[in-house]
Amino acid sequence: MRRLTWFNATSLTLGFAFLYIPMIVVIVYSFNESRLVTVWGGFSTKWYGELLQNEAFLDAAWVTFKVGFFSSIIATVLGTMGAYVLVRGGRFYGRTLFSGMIYAPLVMPEVITGLSLLLLFISIGLDRGMFTIILAHATFSMCYVSVVVSSRLVSFDRSVEEAALDLGCTPFEAFRLVTLPIIAPAVISGWLLALTLSLDDLVIASFVAGPSATTLPIKVFSSIRLGVSPEINALSTILIGIVTIGTIAASLTTKRAVARRQREEQMAEQSA
């Protein structure tokens, strides 16, 4: 049944060409000798050198990294707690409101999230800077973490947890020894998602960042507004490279983990 017809082959080729050609062009032109971005002037890596000497970009990259690091950790902890409450928390007062607040930020336009957080920070008199960006990013990323983790929590066999409790574990021990190892892959992918969202975010950061903290997307946005430049091409190439390596590595790791689990399950069945 699964054969590649000419129609499918064409739609796949055209589709992926559409998705990839713009990025490939950016990568190719990042090695262009000429400053003109539409004329090929020979191979060169000089724009990478200039990028590494551009302190404004390096500073912004460092801020972005710190924001991403802290906000993704807070988001992972809060999001895992949120998922646990949603799936295992039972009934409590205001549960509907809670699940609404977990899902709403996923579909909330960024301009609204950014505006509302900025107005909050101003009305409580919090100085805007790196700290406020971390708070903002942790808030919207925790919802993504919650969704990823709760889908794993829903699908796993609850009787293992109950067995641990019957065998004398405290609820916290049962969570640490049984639940956490099982949901760990979801927690890790939630954390990666939170990190990526934070590193990518432009709109919310540009609302809540004060003049003291500029993230890389804010810096890139303001320089893109002036037009295409070879430095931005070089920066884009580096970022695309990191994402590509990361995504491929992550998919290979999951593939290996799945294969190992299948092997173990087979062995368990055979020995039973």
Next chain:
Amino acid sequence: MNLRRFSLIAVPYLWLLGLFLIPFLIVFKISVSDIALSIPPYTPTLELSEGWGGIKDFFSQLDFENFEFLATDDLYWKSYLSSVQIALISTFICLLIGFPIAYGMANAPKEWQPTLMLLVILPFWTSFLIRVYSLIGILSQEGMLNQFLMWIGVINDPLTILNTNIAVYIGIVYTYCPFMILPIYATLIKLDGSLLEAAEDLGCSRTEAFWRVTVPLSKAGIIAGCFLVFIPALGEFVIPSLLGGSDTLMIGKVLYEEFFANRDWPVASAVAVILLLILIVPIVLYQRNEQKMMEAEQ
């Protein structure tokens, strides 16, 4: 209730109350305030020190003037309508492009599928800003697209694409396409091939079998994909401000400019409230579709 359970619930709950719900209530409150030349630039501000009289005074000063202003000023009407139009048309183009890709992926040889999947996910993880940026060079006057079109002889003079609404459409379709492909692929891959064989045995042509079996069975994925493109596209700010022209009206951009350029916080807040009201219907429909999909799986 024991303390541990209480704190487990309370920590994420209070975090979201404080950083999601309360900020939104503040937006609503400012949307019914008036602009003022002070810091913060709106009036009234709540003076709790004046006691009950202060609170009463505060509420009596709130009104819906800003919403009346939005209703009478053409700019806002036009930008709401044009946002809805741009989001709708781009969603439709996304579907036209995304469905064949998802269909091709689902029908590709099994050993290709993980790689194809990876190829769709990769743009998904790549910075949104960089993907929008990569279009600027292609769509500009002397960009690749114009060079290509002139080379194959379709046009003689370069077209102006960048800084027009066409570029905004291309930008939205390009960046949100993976959101359309993934849910459709997820439903198509689960489709039982024997159903199509049965349809063909019962006298359907392949095209008929496609329209009467494949499309209805992938409906949930199509709906999910459409909402995942439509909802963020409606409030989009980055694409219209980088690819669109000065005449491109989108509500996300209007809100941003109202706030940062005009510094009219009450009007910006009123714009946000209305944008949210427009989005509530598609969001509720989307949630319902997701629930149906979850129930179908169980």
